[in-house]
Amino acid sequence: MNLILSLVVGTLFAGGIYLVLRRSVVKLMLGLVLLSHGAHLLIFLMGDGLIKARTPFVRAETGVAPPDSADPLIQALILTAIVISLGLLTFVMALAYRTDQAVGSDDLNAMTSTDQL
Amino acid sequence: MAHHLFLPLIVPLFSAGVATLISQRLAWARVIAVAATLFNLGYGTWLLVTVATTGRQVTQGGGWVAPFGITLMADGLSAIMLFLTALLTLVTILFSFATIDARQERFYYYPLLLLLMFGCSGAFLTGDLFNLYVWFEILLVASFGLITLGGSRAQLEGGLKYVVLNLFASLCFLVGAGLVYGVAGTLNMAHLAERLNAIQEPTLVTAVAGFFLIAFGGKAALAPLFFWLPTSYHTPSIAVTALFGGLLSKVGIYALYRVFGTVFQSELGRLAPLILAVAGVTMVVGVIGAMAQVNVRRILAFHIVSQVGYMAMGLGLASVAGLTAGILFMAHNIVVKTALFLIGGAAEHLTGSGELKQMGGMARREPFLAVLWLLASFALVGIPPLSGFFGKLGLIQAGVAQEQWLIVGVAAGVSLFTLFSMLKIWNEVFWKKAYGDMSRLPRAGAGLLAPAVILVAVSIALGLGAAPALEYSVLAAEQTLDTVGLARDVCGAGGCDAVELAVARE
Numbered sequence: 001m002n003l004i005l006s007l008v009v010g011t012l013f014a015g016g017i018y019l020v021l022r023r024s025v026v027k028l029m030l031g032l033v034l035l036s037h038g039a040h041l042l043i044f045l046m047g048d049g050l051i052k053a054r055t056p057f058v059r060a061e062t063g064v065a066p067p068d069s070a071d072p073l074i075q076a077l078i079l080t081a082i083v084i085s086l087g088l089l090t091f092v093m094a095l096a097y098r099t100d101q102a103v104g105s106d107d108l109n110a111m112t113s114t115d116q117l
Numbered sequence: 118m119a120h121h122l123f124l125p126l127i128v129p130l131f132s133a134g135v136a137t138l139i140s141q142r143l144a145w146a147r148v149i150a151v152a153a154t155l156f157n158l159g160y161g162t163w164l165l166v167t168v169a170t171t172g173r174q175v176t177q178g179g180g181w182v183a184p185f186g187i188t189l190m191a192d193g194l195s196a197i198m199l200f201l202t203a204l205l206t207l208v209t210i211l212f213s214f215a216t217i218d219a220r221q222e223r224f225y226y227y228p229l230l231l232l233l234m235f236g237c238s239g240a241f242l243t244g245d246l247f248n249l250y251v252w253f254e255i256l257l258v259a260s261f262g263l264i265t266l267g268g269s270r271a272q273l274e275g276g277l278k279y280v281v282l283n284l285f286a287s288l289c290f291l292v293g294a295g296l297v298y299g300v301a302g303t304l305n306m307a308h309l310a311e312r313l314n315a316i317q318e319p320t321l322v323t324a325v326a327g328f329f330l331i332a333f334g335g336k337a338a339l340a341p342l343f344f345w346l347p348t349s350y351h352t353p354s355i356a357v358t359a360l361f362g363g364l365l366s367k368v369g370i371y372a373l374y375r376v377f378g379t380v381f382q383s384e385l386g387r388l389a390p391l392i393l394a395v396a397g398v399t400m401v402v403g404v405i406g407a408m409a410q411v412n413v414r415r416i417l418a419f420h421i422v423s424q425v426g427y428m429a430m431g432l433g434l435a436s437v438a439g440l441t442a443g444i445l446f447m448a449h450n451i452v453v454k455t456a457l458f459l460i461g462g463a464a465e466h467l468t469g470s471g472e473l474k475q476m477g478g479m480a481r482r483e484p485f486l487a488v489l490w491l492l493a494s495f496a497l498v499g500i501p502p503l504s505g506f507f508g509k510l511g512l513i514q515a516g517v518a519q520e521q522w523l524i525v526g527v528a529a530g531v532s533l534f535t536l537f538s539m540l541k542i543w544n545e546v547f548w549k550k551a552y553g554d555m556s557r558l559p560r561a562g563a564g565l566l567a568p569a570v571i572l573v574a575v576s577i578a579l580g581l582g583a584a585p586a587l588e589y590s591v592l593a594a595e596q597t598l599d600t601v602g603l604a605r606d607v608c609g610a611g612g613c614d615a616v617e618l619a620v621a622r623e
Contacts, residue, residue: 032284039291046299074298077247081291084254091261092280099273111274114348117411
């Protein structure tokens with residue numbers, strides 16, 4: 001499972017970076033989506049590994065976590081990261097839409113008016 | 118437990134909420150914004166004194182024992198940055214009273230400014246690496262709103278590049294934070310410093326540190342990741358440019374100081390040559406880029422890049438002396454850079470254009486503005502006794518003491534070119550004959566001049582009172598590099614691992 005997920009993370013990063021380097025704003029946006037998914041899955045792998053039927057729960061009777069319990073912190077981290085990237089990517093999409101309206105093109109090479117002397 | 122550390126976060130957040138609700142009643146929104154920044158300014162001043170007299174302030178979020186909960190802490194560096202954040206926000210708000218149009222103001226301008234201050238203050242106070250990521254996102258979201266507020270084509274184009282590069286840098290930060298948790302099993306900065314210094318696999322830690330260097334280097338606009346800054350910073354309203362130019366890229370530098378000075382201290386020695394090389398390239402590229410520009414704010418934006426290089430040099434020297442000079446230089450630069458943007462922006466506001474060709478005659482028409490410009494630009498170049506001199510002197514002294522001749526030569530040479538750019542603006546905007554008929558242009562009122570006067574006064578005070586400022590920078594640098602003291606203050610006398618073991622035994 002860890003190996004498969006590692007490969008998935010690698011693929012997501014590769015695809016994301018490829019798309020981010022394209023000239024189209026839409027592809028750039030999709031690239032950022034892939035990259036953020038890659039980052040989230042990478043954090044997922046950073047606990048003590050994914051093993052079937054492990055839970056991040058504490059025993060109610062004793063109040064102590066069993067020795068083979070999963071790491072709850074990474075799950076909290078991913079949830080936070082997912083919420084943040086959802087909000088930010090939504091903003092990027094709105095911005096890309098408005099930029100497309102203002103520039104009349106989604107080609108990044110058409111967006112050089114602030115770089116020219 | 119210093120629970121007061123929550124105050125500079127709660128007050129701006131609450132005020133931002135209230136200012137959102139009453140954003141259509143401009144007078145009230147303005148009062149709330151000024152009141153909240155005044156509170157943070159007062160708190161920042163108090164914190165500066167408290168940290169100097171009683172040392173590091175620490176509190177734990179939710180009452181969880183460190184290293185399990187989220188730690189808030191304030192040392193000298195945090196206190197300096199918190200104070201300057203509030204000062205800059207206040208000055209920006211005052212300047213926007215005179216310059217910004219009411220339609221933008223109604224579009225949640227003040228709530229966004231307050232949220233920016235909230236995010237920055239949180240980033241300066243947190244003692245947890247993942248929490249730092251969250252604060253970065255908060256301040257980024259607010260800055261995204263501010264940079265595109267107005268929605269002109271230039272703003273949207275510049276904003277898109279700003280947003281995308283900052284998102285990419287944030288993702289690098291997130292990946293780094295994830296990896297560091299995998300390597301060390303904690304995210305508390307004090308605990309991380311304790312564990313990473315003892316870890317046996319230096320190559321893995323170096324690779325993880327590289328992610329942080331890319332992330333914060335991108336946010337601070339270090340070469341080669343600086344292109345987003347000069348392409349976007351001149352597009353929003355003048356007040357927003359001034360705040361961003363003074364503050365935002367320095368949040369990245371703060372994070373570099375914090376992460377490489379404290380958390381990855383063991384890696385600092387290994388990465389120092391790389392950081393120094395990047396710093397040198399950044400200085401040169403920024404200053405050469407500025408020479409080609411013909412717009413006031415764009416020249417100044419390229420100079421931000423150049424000066425961020427000096428701050429990175431302070432870190433790259435990897436010594437108390439280097440970091441001290443870096444902190445002193447950063448404090449000076451935050452103040453002076455904003456002052457220059459405000460003065461150049463005031464000239465732009467009066468003339469109605471920021472293109473050098475279409476400006477001129479300001480020295481005769483607004484002599485007071487011209488004097489302010491001279492003082493601020495000489496401070497930026499580093500002419501004694503103004504504030505820039507002491508930071509640069511410290512950097513060069515530290516470089517000479519460590520025999521880093523190349524970077525010393527670059528730092529000294531770049532100053533000359535900085536002077537060239539400042540004189541270019543002086544000649545074009547203030548000295549040369551007016552471009553058109555100036556008699557119809559508005560005069561500079563007190564509202565336009567007062568913010569710049571405040572900052573120039575602070576800069577002069579920093580120059581004349583260089584001894585206490587230097588002393589405070591030494592304190593800040595020593596606290597930043599003191600990982601043992603940090604672990605003691607955050608987790609108790611035994612360090613963080615001891616706390617974790619004790620809890621595990623129970």
